[in-house]
Amino acid sequence: MENFAQAATIDGVACPACGLLCDDLKIQRDEAGVLNVVEKKCAKSVAFFERPYREKSPQINGQPAKLEEAIAEAISLFKHAQHPLISGLSTDIYGMRAVMNLAETSNATIDHMNSKSSMRNLYVLQNSGWQITTLTEVRNRVDLLVVVGTDIVSYFSRFFERLIWNQESMFGQDTATREVVYLGGRDLDTSAGISPNGTKPTVLPCDKEKLPEVTAALRALISGKKLVASEVGGIAVSDLQKLADRLHAAKYSVLAWISSSLDISHAELTIQNITGTVEKLNQTTRSSGLPLSGNDGDVGSYNASSWISGYPFRSSYRRDYPDYDPYHYNTDSLLAEQEVDAMIWVNSYNPARLPPESDVPTVVIGHPAMQFKQQPAVFIPIAIPGLDSNGVQFRSDSSVALPLKQVRAASFPTLTEVLSAIEAGVKA
Ligand code: SF4
Known part of the structure; x- marks a missing residue:
């Protein structure tokens, strides 16, 4: 592999500071040998690459x-x-x-x-299997993103920049028309979900502890069941029904979650409800889960x-x-x-x-x-x-496994x- 440990400018650097593994960073080395992330940075990548080298x-x-x-x-x-x-x-x-x-x-x-958070996903995978997608598919195809229990960007800073509001997509989709729904969680910063043309995301807040029943209700509605209750976990059933209708109408919906943010009892059931919803949707349209991890x-x-x-x-x-x-x-x-x-x-x-x-x-x-x-x-x-x-x-x-470059002498x-x-x- 090429050695970049002395280069003044390094393009296309992959960043292992979180699971997105963005591979578009540009790094420059100043005269004192200190690295600076000059393009495509976020706070985590700066902390990772710019920490001074000490023997x-x-x-x-x-x-x-x-x-x-x-x-x-x-x-x-x-x-x-x-x-x-x-x-x-x-x-x-x-x-x-x-x-x-x-x-x-x-x-x-x-x-x-x-492993505590990873096992929440692995239990579901081992127990019932799942239909999930790749970051590349999300980038090129998603038209409705449902984010469950998290803002995503606290964990994966550049998620929306790279995968939702990306300017180019492989099939000519106008990415600014993508829709975003935040389901669950309280007081999330949902500003990253505002589209470039100013459309605000739909936000359906509830306590995270209520997500097992909220996701079970959504799964039931997706399956065509009628609920007697008028609200679940503080969310009106009519709002959940509207979300179910949007998911049925979408051509490529993605339901994303972060297992480490689901630090609640029965997190596995929540994840199983999400993957069960995806499975049901795939009988008539296309839908995928997106378990974000990799840190x-x-x-x-x-x-x-x-x-x-x-x-x-x-x-x-x-x-x-x-x-x-x-x-x-x-x-x-x-x-x-x-x-x-x-x-x-x-x-x-x-x-x-x-x-x-x-x-x-x-x-x-x-x-x-x-x-x-x-x-x-x-x-x-x-x-x-x-x-x-x-x-x-x-x-x-x-x-996808990406090569990581040595960018400084150590x-x-x-x-x-x-x-x-x-x-x-x-x-x-
Ligand atoms: S979001 Fe930031 S920390 Fe995560 S891989 Fe991309 S540049 Fe690195």
Whole structure:
């Protein structure tokens, strides 16, 4: 892959700071070598690319150490552990492959920092399947977007700019005529849903906790059922009926949700109601779900884990073969039940994502800017994919993997190099 680590201007940079993985950023390097995002930026991408580069050495119990010493300490912890855990898993595909190799060698359990929200989607996918679409299809075909329980832009800043109000679409659609409906949530900033010609979105607010019944009511109306109630969750049934009629009339509706924003009881039922609505609509027109995720590399992690072991995260090699148990193998309960005796926490992208505090000896392999409240036994700063090293990352829609470019020179090892060295030591 071409090396951009010294180039003054870099075009077409893919940004791994959120799951949209926008690949149209332009970055310039000033005379002091500092990166600036000069085109197609958002607050998250600026924070990601423009954070100053600082050398940082590995640490053992908070004290500076050589890389070999830190790796030797990590080997010692992992080699003697009966039930090791590799969690966090915020990395790209290269890194996740190395995680899987070490997990198999050390009989470890794996879990992702976003698994609580990812599992809401995965349970539905495993239980009933779903019809979902890609970001490219949305960009080129959507005529009615229903956003469930979120404003989207708090999580994915450039969603409307890139996918809804895009000036060009493949089939000549006038994108300014697209309609947007926000269903559920309170006090959302819905300004991003105003079309370029000034048309305001329809907003049907309700408490998020009411979304299971609201989405069930919409699903029933889409199926032609009559509801006796006059309102559901504070939304008039007549308004839900109007939405059902618009969905039936649309040529390509998309129902979007963000599982991490659905932090409510029965979130899975809400998602199942959404996907059930989509399924029903497809009997007479075209409709798709859009589960937005992919932050912290979560989509790439469960894809890589699935194609290597047959299961997404929350699986374990404790029994010498891949064992999937999403209830048992989750980081919080494994730590609370003292079921693990060593943990590696992988966190490549967001320095704020710290390991859960516990008494378990922990090796953190992650973003050099991480600051700890509880000092880990070992900290090894690594190259950030898409900034300090090349990489490959899956986009939110799970159907496209994009190359990440190294855009600056850095002296940190990659996650693959560190985990491979630990694996070699555990095997020896
Ligand atoms: S929306 Fe997400 S992927 Fe796009 S530039 Fe902003 S942080 Fe990066």
